[in-house]
Amino acid sequence: MTQESVLVLTLAAAIGTGTPLIFAAIGGVISERAGVINLGMEGMMLIGAVTTFLVDNKTGSPVAGFIAGGVAGALLALIHATLAISLRANQIVCGLALTIFGTGLASFIGKPIEGQGLTKSFGSLHIPALSSIPGVGPILFKQDVLVYLSWFVALIASLYLNRTRTGLSLRAVGENPATADAMGLSVVRMRYAHVVAGGLLAGFGGSYVILRIVPAWSQAGTTNGIGWIALALVVFASWRPLRVILGAYLFGVALQANFALQAKGITVIPAEFLAMLPYLLTVVILVVLTANRRTRGAGAPAALGLPFVRDER
Amino acid sequence: MKFSLERRREVKPWHLIGVPLLSVIFGTLVGGLFLEATGHNAILVFKTMSQTSYTTLYGIGDTLTAATPLIFTALAALVAFRVNLYSIGAEGQLFVGGIFASGVGIAVGTSSSALAIPAVLIAGVLGGIVWMTLPALFRAWFGTSEIITTLMFNFVALFLMRYLIYGASTYWRDPTSTNFPQGKKLDQNAWLPRFGTQSVHWGLVLALVTTVGIWFLLRKTRFGYQMKVLGDAPNAARYSGVPVKRMTFTVLIISGGLAGLAGASEVAGRAHALDPNGLAIGLGYAGIIVATLARLNPFGAVIIAIGFGGLQNSASALQSLGTDSVPSAIATTLQGLILLLALAGELFVRYRLKISKKVEVSA
Numbered sequence: 001m002t003q004e005s006v007l008v009l010t011l012a013a014a015i016g017t018g019t020p021l022i023f024a025a026i027g028g029v030i031s032e033r034a035g036v037i038n039l040g041m042e043g044m045m046l047i048g049a050v051t052t053f054l055v056d057n058k059t060g061s062p063v064a065g066f067i068a069g070g071v072a073g074a075l076l077a078l079i080h081a082t083l084a085i086s087l088r089a090n091q092i093v094c095g096l097a098l099t100i101f102g103t104g105l106a107s108f109i110g111k112p113i114e115g116q117g118l119t120k121s122f123g124s125l126h127i128p129a130l131s132s133i134p135g136v137g138p139i140l141f142k143q144d145v146l147v148y149l150s151w152f153v154a155l156i157a158s159l160y161l162n163r164t165r166t167g168l169s170l171r172a173v174g175e176n177p178a179t180a181d182a183m184g185l186s187v188v189r190m191r192y193a194h195v196v197a198g199g200l201l202a203g204f205g206g207s208y209v210i211l212r213i214v215p216a217w218s219q220a221g222t223t224n225g226i227g228w229i230a231l232a233l234v235v236f237a238s239w240r241p242l243r244v245i246l247g248a249y250l251f252g253v254a255l256q257a258n259f260a261l262q263a264k265g266i267t268v269i270p271a272e273f274l275a276m277l278p279y280l281l282t283v284v285i286l287v288v289l290t291a292n293r294r295t296r297g298a299g300a301p302a303a304l305g306l307p308f309v310r311d312e313r
Numbered sequence: 314m315k316f317s318l319e320r321r322r323e324v325k326p327w328h329l330i331g332v333p334l335l336s337v338i339f340g341t342l343v344g345g346l347f348l349e350a351t352g353h354n355a356i357l358v359f360k361t362m363s364q365t366s367y368t369t370l371y372g373i374g375d376t377l378t379a380a381t382p383l384i385f386t387a388l389a390a391l392v393a394f395r396v397n398l399y400s401i402g403a404e405g406q407l408f409v410g411g412i413f414a415s416g417v418g419i420a421v422g423t424s425s426s427a428l429a430i431p432a433v434l435i436a437g438v439l440g441g442i443v444w445m446t447l448p449a450l451f452r453a454w455f456g457t458s459e460i461i462t463t464l465m466f467n468f469v470a471l472f473l474m475r476y477l478i479y480g481a482s483t484y485w486r487d488p489t490s491t492n493f494p495q496g497k498k499l500d501q502n503a504w505l506p507r508f509g510t511q512s513v514h515w516g517l518v519l520a521l522v523t524t525v526g527i528w529f530l531l532r533k534t535r536f537g538y539q540m541k542v543l544g545d546a547p548n549a550a551r552y553s554g555v556p557v558k559r560m561t562f563t564v565l566i567i568s569g570g571l572a573g574l575a576g577a578s579e580v581a582g583r584a585h586a587l588d589p590n591g592l593a594i595g596l597g598y599a600g601i602i603v604a605t606l607a608r609l610n611p612f613g614a615v616i617i618a619i620g621f622g623g624l625q626n627s628a629s630a631l632q633s634l635g636t637d638s639v640p641s642a643i644a645t646t647l648q649g650l651i652l653l654l655a656l657a658g659e660l661f662v663r664y665r666l667k668i669s670k671k672v673e674v675s676a
Contacts, residue, residue, distance in 0.1 A: 037460070039401075043649075079653065089656040092399045092460060093605045096598060097656060101649025104642045108351075111640035228464065235461050272476035279465040283447075290457040300458075305399075 010260045011139045011253065015147060016212055018245075018252030020045070020205035022150040024230035025237065025244045026157050027201030031077075032234055033161060034194035035174040035303040039095025040080050041202045042227025043102020044073040048206030050106045053118060053217050056210075062122050066146070066207045073203020074196050076102055081195040085188055088307040099227070110217045118215035122146060146208055150245075153201065157241035170194060174301030177308040187308045205230065232282040238289065239300065251278050318664040332658040333606050333617070340651035344643070353639050358631060365630040366623030374512045378583060380615075380622030382407070384520040385575030386600025387607065387614040388527050389441075393459075393568040394601075395531070395609050396544040400565060402448060402463025403572035404597025405470035406441035410573025412474060413440030414580045415485060415496060415587040422500025429503040433581045434519070434574065441573015442566055444470060449565035453558045459565065467597070474589050485587045496586030505582035516578035521615065523574070528611045540564065572597060599625075602652045608662075624648060 024041055031038045038044075048069035056065030080098055083089040122144040131141035161167040172180040173190045181187050209226070210217065229251060237243035258274040321328075345355035366376045386403040393400040417436035421429045444466060451457035477485040479494050487497045505515040531537040543550040543560055551557055575596065584591045603621055607613030628644035 039460075083653065083656050087657050087660040089659060090399075090605070092401070093601060093652070094656055096401065096601055097649050097652040099649075100595075100598065100602065100645055101653060104645030104647075104649055107642035108640045108646050111642065225468065228468065232461065232465060235458075270476055270480045272472040272480045276469045276472045279468045283462050283465045286461055287451050287455065287457050290451070290455045 006260065008135060008138050010256045012142065013259075014249060014252035014256040015139065015143055016252070017255050018248035018250075019147050019150050020208040020213070020226060021230050021233055021248035021251060022154060022205075022245055023208060024202045024205035024227060025233035025248060026150075026154055026241050027073075027198035027205070028230055028234040029161075029237070029239050029241055029244060030157060030170075030201070031195045031198030032304055033170055033174045033239060033301055034191045035177060035301050035306065035308070036081070036084055036191055036195050036198075037091050037095065037305050038077070038080060038195065038198055038202075039092060039231065040076060040098030040102065040199075041095075041230055042225065043099035043106075044076045044199050044202040045206030045209070045227045045230075046106035047076055047102045048073040048203030049210040050110045050113075050206075050217060051203075052207040052210050053110070053113065056121070057113075057116075057119055060120050062120055062211055066204065066211060069207030069210075070200045070203040073206060074200040077196045077199020077202070078192075080199065081192045084307065085191045085195070088309065091305050091307075113217045116217060118210060121211045121215055144212055146212065150208075154241045154245050161241065171301070174303055177303050177306075181308070181310060191308075202227065202230070229278060232279065235286050235300075236282050254278055317667045318660070319667045321663060321665050324662055328662045329608060332662050333608070333613075333655055336606070336651050336655035336658050337620070339654050340647060343654075344647045344650055347646075348639070348643070358639055358643070361630055362624070362627040366627040371512075372623075372626075374509050375626045376619060376623040377509075377517055378512045378514070378622075379626040380618040381514070381516045381520050381582065382575040382579050382596045383600055383603050383618035383622055384517075384524060384615055385571055385578060386597050387603035387618055388523060388600075388611060389568045389571035389575070389597075390601045390604035391607070391609040391611065391614060392527065392531075392540075392564055392571070394604060396540050396560070396564050397547070398452065398561065398565060398568075399460050400445070400448070400463045400568055401460060401598065401601060402445060402466055402569070403575070403600050404595070405463070405467035406444045406569045406572035407576040407579075407597050408467075408470040408474045408592055409444040410437040410440040410576025411580045411587055411592050412477065412485070412576075413437055413443075413573070414577035415499065418499035418503040418581060419484070419497050422503040424502065426502045429500070430505065430581065433499075433503050434577050437573045437575075437577020437580070438570040439573065440576065441569040441571065443569075444573070445565055445569025449562045449569070452565065453562040471589075471593060474587065474592065478587060478589050487586070496584070496588050498586050499581065503581060504585055505578065507582075514578075514582035516582035519574075519578060523571070524611045524615055527571075531611070536563075572600075575600075594625075599648070602648060606652060606655050621648060 024045060028038060028041060051072035052065040052069035055068040056062050059065070076098055080094060083094045084091045124142050125145050125148070127141040131137040133141070161171065169180065169185050170190060172183065173185060173187050177187045233244055233247045233251065236247045254274065254277055258271055262271055341359070345359065348355040348358055364372060366372045386407060389403045389406070390400070414433045414437035418429065418433045421432050445463075448459050448462040448466060451462055452459040477483045478496055482488065485496055487495045507514045531540065539550070539555045539560060542553065543555055543557065576592065579592060580587060599621060603614055603617045606617045624644045624647060628641035631639040631643060632641045
């Protein structure tokens with residue numbers, strides 16, 4: 001094994017840090033493109049993480065754990081869909097309720113396993129040839145299989161939204177549900193499907209955290225608020241899946257640089273101020289997008305947050 | 314059979330009270346079943362909860378103390394939500410309110426109480442307002458989503474507060490606490506006096522007075538009337554000359570000030586110092602739940618806040634039940650559960666379920 005430079009190691013770690021964000025934020029993009037904002041993402045990630053932990057340790061299969069985490073996230077998203085779409089509840093409050101419920105439930109379920117470690121996980125998968133490229137290889141191609149899966153998910157989501165008929169319909173549902181309805185699309189069915197798919201991806205994000213980042217359950221620190229960062233990333237990426245990758249890795253680099261600087265005892269900028277950066281950056285980007293007349297509402301689905309009721313337009 | 318929803322022509326008062334009440338009852342039942350299913354003694358849990366929070370004098374005192382910040386943050390949420398501004402920034406505004414209040418408290422604590430207490434409270438309000446100013450400006454003039462900006466600012470405020478205590482030796486940190494950094498204590502003159510069981514402080518009275526004030530603002534003033542028009546029919550408001558931008562900004566600023574007051578009340582009434590752990594327990598987010606359950610009614614918010622305060626307060630007692638110990642997270646789980654049920658029930662306040670026997674002929 002060759003000795004990698006600190007820079008390469010930091011960047012490789014940043015990819016890992018960004019991966020759960022990619023899963024969750026793509027989930028957010030898909031849900032929001034259908035017109036449903038999901039503030040329950042943090043709760044879904046936590047439930048996904050704790051489920052993954054339990055299933056993985058029970059079955060000894062990280063694959064089963066990963067899938068179970070996604071399913072758990074999807075189930076919670078189904079509650080969100082039922083309340084926000086069928087029962088026309090306020091999406092903001094509903095999502096917040098799910099985060100509170102999910103956080104509580106995850107730490108309740110996780111209490112007996114607090115501090116325990118994960119026994120089995122995914123290892124790194126070195127891609128032949130590509131992984132031996134100096135610099136780029138160790139950063140991008142010596143990752144685990146889920147990192148490659150996250151790229152695949154982002155690519156598929158991008159193609160789906162921009163190049164398929166259903167993707168086009170989805171955008172119609174999020175931009176102008178009344179027109180979509182008049183076109184004969186089922187707004188309710190489309191929204192349900194995409195909110196649940198979004199929850200599945202958020203659950204995967206939580207799974208990744210427990211499988212690859214902190215392989216032990218801790219009720220306070222497992223997702224550490226990254227569900228909220230994922231929500232910000234959706235805006236940061238102006239609702240485009242491929243930009244999510246870029247944004248997620250930027251966040252990853254910021255976080256890892258923070259760790260690396262701290263480890264070296266470099267304290268030019270206090271750690272807390274570095275930690276604020278991603279949040280401030282998101283606000284700046286959102287404000288610039290909305291303040292500029294040309295880009296106002298860039299990418300933001302017009303009907304985001306509004307329930308659709310056919311007979312009461 | 315076919316189910317359809319029909320909008321109610323009028324909402325009867327019992328619908329408004331019945332739905333939250335039923336949500337609490339169902340929430341308790343489902344929570345109880347869940348506890349039994351996970352091998353806990355549900356009866357014992359609920360008995361302990363009522364003893365530690367609702368039926369003993371000390372319990373009620375602790376519950377009221379826990380409810381005090383929730384009343385403020387619920388008011389903060391409800392004024393904004395009434396005009397369809399979904400600020401979730403009370404969390405961060407509470408932190409900054411706490412930072413301002415403790416900063417001023419440390420500085421003026423040695424002067425008389427008559428001077429120090431109002432100064433601390435005003436500082437808290439200012440802190441909340443400062444933290445809301447940018448999101449409010451962006452929302453009113455650019456249309457930037459207040460949901461995202463206020464949420465992001467919560468995290469910035471959280472890190473700022475942590476920095477002031479854990480990050481460096483700042484003005485807010487007790488210089489004698491080197492191993493376990495703590496906030497510098499305010500001088501006694503800046504404390505809100507206590508009464509009753511010695512845990513209830515004047516913040517509660519302030520919260521009740523503020524509640525009446527907000528009710529007055531909403532129901533008895535021209536501003537409140539304009540808010541109602543803006544909330545119920547934004548277009549009508551625009552055409553009838555309601556200054557929408559200015560209203561949006563002002564409402565958000567009021568919301569921020571109320572959340573800041575929550576921080577000041579916690580600092581001056583309970584912790585007597587800037588205590589990052591005591592403030593960062595989701596008081597802002599819980600306020601949104603309280604406001605929603607209260608259907609954005611200020612007096613309803615007080616009642617719900619007391620109920621929720623008790624739930625929060627009983628959590629630690631449950632954890633110390635010995636062999637029957639129940640994770641304290643049960644309190645959060647129950648809160649979330651009750652809110653979800655209330656949201657589902659809300660539909661039946663506004664709509665009637667119509668069941669028609671006729672089978673739809675499928676094409």
